[in-house]
Each structure stands twice: as C-alpha cells, then as structure tokens.
Amino acid sequence: MKILIVSDTHKSHKNLDKVLEIVKPIDMLIHLGDVEGEDDYIQALADCPAHIIRGNNDFFCDLPGEEEFFIEGFHVFITHGHYYYVSMSEERLKEEARGRGADIVMYGHTHKPSITREDDLITLNPGSLSYPRQEGRRPSYMLMETDQSGHAEFTVNYL
Template identity: 35%
Template sequence: MRILVVSDTHRDSWSLQEAILRQPKAEVVIHLGDGADEAEMIKHKFPEKQFYMVRGNCDWSCNLPMEQIVTIEGKRIFFTHGYAQNVKYGLYQLKSEAREQGADVALFGHTHESMTDYEDGLYLMNPGSLHGMDATYGILDLTPAGIVTNIIRL
C-alpha cells in the first residue's frame, strides 16, 4: 500500500492537490500539520482516499490531535507535527515516543527539511515542506517485502 505523507503546506492548497494527483496509487494521505485548513478542504475532493491529520504549531483554533498512531497493513505508524517533540533540536524525544507506542514508522514535519532514516527497527521520515520553490513530499510504501520511504520534489 502506498501512503502519501505531506507537511507544512501553509495554505498552499494547490501544491497539496498537485501532490495527491501525482500519486494516484496512494490510498492514504497523512498530513503532518501546519495546513489543517487546506487538508480539510482538499480531502472532500478525494473521497476515495483515507485522510489522517494532526495539527501543527500554526494550526490555530484547530481541534485535530497533536499526534496519532494508526495501524495500516499490520505496521504501526506514529505521526505528529514535531514541535511538541522539539524536533528542531534533535530526534531523541520523537524516537522515544514512537518506540513507547510500539511504532514501526515515525513521521514528523515542522523543520521544513526532508529526511528519511532507519534506526534499530524504526523508520523515520520528514517529508519536508510542501510549500514554496523547493516543495517536497514523502511516499511510504508498505509491501510484503518491507517498508520503503522516499522523498519526492514537487
């Protein structure tokens, strides 16, 4: 199963829609915050896709949770915006929370810097920011052979 992972759209609904259109095989979209308004609007255009969202530090007056964990294809995915885990100063807190939740994957945003990593059974991904000249998003593929993470430039 393919999952589209986006973050930090910052009111750029065009880029969010474009990323979804470029990944027609993605059955799930996970938005990691700082764009709750446009994610809420866009999800109605794609009723065939499952959307999961958390709030970011710029999503004022938003009722979304700060973090979530979902199980898809037998893999536990922990996702958050990252500001509450202080990801701009390191990933220790994020990794600790994800491991406490028994996660296979930890997704976060906030830094606007894309990255993927694997450490002792935990996949990490920050899709970067889907806003601006260097917009990026992430793809998380859950396959029978394992988990694959990729960063794609819009």
C-alpha cells in the same frame, strides 16, 4: 498500498494539488500538520482515508495533536513534532515513539525532508510542499509503498 505523506502546506494547496495529480490513485493521505484551516479541502481532495493532525500554526481547530494507527502491520505514530523539539534533534521524538512501541514515526515542522532507518524504528519527515528549508529549497513530499509480503519502501520526492 500507496500512501502520500505531506506536511507544512500552510494554507497553500497548489503544490498539493500538483502532487496528487502526479501520484493518484493513493490509498491513504497523511498530513503532519500546519494545514491552517484547509483540512476539509485536503480531505476532500485526497478522496481516500486521511490522517490529518494539528501543527503549531493550526489555531482553533479540532484536529488531533497526535495519532497512532496501523498500516499493514506497522505501528505508526504521527505528530507535528514541535512538542519534541525536532528543530534541535530527533532524539526526544524517537524516545517517545519507542515508548509507544511504534515501528514508524512521522513528523513535520522543520520543513526539511529526512528518512532515518534504525533496527527498531523508521523516522520520516516529508519536508514542506509550501515553504521548503533544505538546500535547494524544492517542495517535497514522501511516498510509502507496501507490498503483499509486508515490506515498506519510502521515497522523498520533489516538485
């Protein structure tokens, strides 16, 4: 299974269009918030099941603030992250994810990609496709790929 994970597109979808041209076909799209009204466009563009949540800049929308679901046996918890103060550290978010029994937690908000692997939890942030803040400021996204044996690989990719 091939899953595209993105965040913080902030109403600018040209880089998402480029990424989808590069990585398609995908089996699922996960958008971790700050779509700013572009959720219908993103859903249609993905042409596959999509999980899109609300970020701190998604006003007056019906998107959920958080979701939990399973991917190939992995319990996944997704949130934008701002309610867990992820700009300061991942600790509150990790505590919440563990309390929910999640295997993987995904968040956005910081515009900086990161992967943290611990024995009981994998924490992912794809960064931002529109306004990256990490050194070099290259737009970033993640791919999650699972195999038949239930193994998952995660990669940070840049445009």
